[in-house]
Amino acid sequence: MTEKTAALRQAFEEKLNAVGSSEAAEQLRVEFLGKKGHISALMSELKNVPADQKKQAGQTINELKKYAEEKILEKSAQMHQMEEQRRLDAAESYDESLPMQIECGSYHPITLVQRELEEIFLSMGFTIEDYNEIVDDYNCFEALNIPKHHPARDMQDTYYLSTGQLLKTHTSAAQNTIMRKYGAPLRAVFPSRCFRNESTDACHENTFFQMEGIMIDTDISISNLIYFMKTMLSEVFKKDINVRLRPGFFPFVEPGFELDIECLICGGEGCPSCKNSGWLELCPCGMIHPNVLKYGGIDTEKYTGFAFGLGLTRLAMMKYGVKDIRVFNSGNLKSLSQFISQ
Numbered sequence: 001m002t003e004k005t006a007a008l009r010q011a012f013e014e015k016l017n018a019v020g021s022s023e024a025a026e027q028l029r030v031e032f033l034g035k036k037g038h039i040s041a042l043m044s045e046l047k048n049v050p051a052d053q054k055k056q057a058g059q060t061i062n063e064l065k066k067y068a069e070e071k072i073l074e075k076s077a078q079m080h081q082m083e084e085q086r087r088l089d090a091a092e093s094y095d096e097s098l099p100m101q102i103e104c105g106s107y108h109p110i111t112l113v114q115r116e117l118e119e120i121f122l123s124m125g126f127t128i129e130d131y132n133e134i135v136d137d138y139n140c141f142e143a144l145n146i147p148k149h150h151p152a153r154d155m156q157d158t159y160y161l162s163t164g165q166l167l168k169t170h171t172s173a174a175q176n177t178i179m180r181k182y183g184a185p186l187r188a189v190f191p192s193r194c195f196r197n198e199s200t201d202a203c204h205e206n207t208f209f210q211m212e213g214i215m216i217d218t219d220i221s222i223s224n225l226i227y228f229m230k231t232m233l234s235e236v237f238k239k240d241i242n243v244r245l246r247p248g249f250f251p252f253v254e255p256g257f258e259l260d261i262e263c264l265i266c267g268g269e270g271c272p273s274c275k276n277s278g279w280l281e282l283c284p285c286g287m288i289h290p291n292v293l294k295y296g297g298i299d300t301e302k303y304t305g306f307a308f309g310l311g312l313t314r315l316a317m318m319k320y321g322v323k324d325i326r327v328f329n330s331g332n333l334k335s336l337s338q339f340i341s342q
């Protein structure tokens, strides 16, 4: 038994010297002093020791136990102190002036162009409004002078929910709510995501962004509309671009226009980004139909107004020279992370 105890003491000392952390010290304590540890096992062997040697053997084991307890306590304290010092050293080596090590994300190009437009319209006295992406038939169509079975609905098929609600096809769906909320006079823009059930190509997506704008006041005319459209485009592009205004039909405006810009990808030559026409439909607009004003609770004897529905995703295509609209929803960070506010 004496030899066994001596061998155990030697094994304990070797392991103790190898301890390098408070966690390792705790493991050593359990290994030797735990209920199922080596020293307890040695104690339980005492019953096999001849009676005349039992007392001496018991004493030797107790001495080993005491020794192990003291050494482990000492080691554990040492280890805790060392670890605390390491933590302090690490904290001191932090230098807030060093360049950041982590990679930062970048804003999506649609966010950049949307923010730029918001700034432009804010400076012209417009407010920025928010609206749901899930809307009801009334707001998306009926309040816009598009009754059930009107052929204009064919151009805007969308995704319907079992509740009868739908994913909004255009930002015009917010017009009625905003008119009712603020009344006239009113200047507001409301950017949002729109959804349509349609085939995609280089200039069509099933999920894209528009920015709607409305201005209602006394004596608003087409000249006001043209002025705001021109200002907006020259501020966004910061260079002369060719635009054309042609008649366009939308049941919620009268008269209505299509505002196209010459394709900046091909310079008007024709390419897949503009469906080979050299022009891109960008911002249909017109004078708000009196029925729409009435549905919005606006006095049509006193007020007139204009509205436009800017294709924000197409604008981003032209502004950043993106040839295919599908890049924007691709999640392809190699392409999307190149855009920094320009």
Ligand code: FA5
Pocket (backbone or CB within 6 Å): 169, 170, 171, 172, 196, 198, 203, 204, 205, 206, 208, 210, 212, 250, 253, 256, 281, 282, 283, 284, 285, 286, 307, 308, 309, 310, 311, 312, 313, 314, 325
């Ligand atoms: C509308 O959505 C009307 N609500 C716009 C409007 C508002 C007219 C107020 C008059 C007064 P349209 O379906 O043409 O119209 O879409 C408007 C613009 O959104 C288009 O010129 C185009 O720039 C963009 N757009 C439409 N469909 C898509 C699509 N599938 N993918 C990408 N952009 C699209």
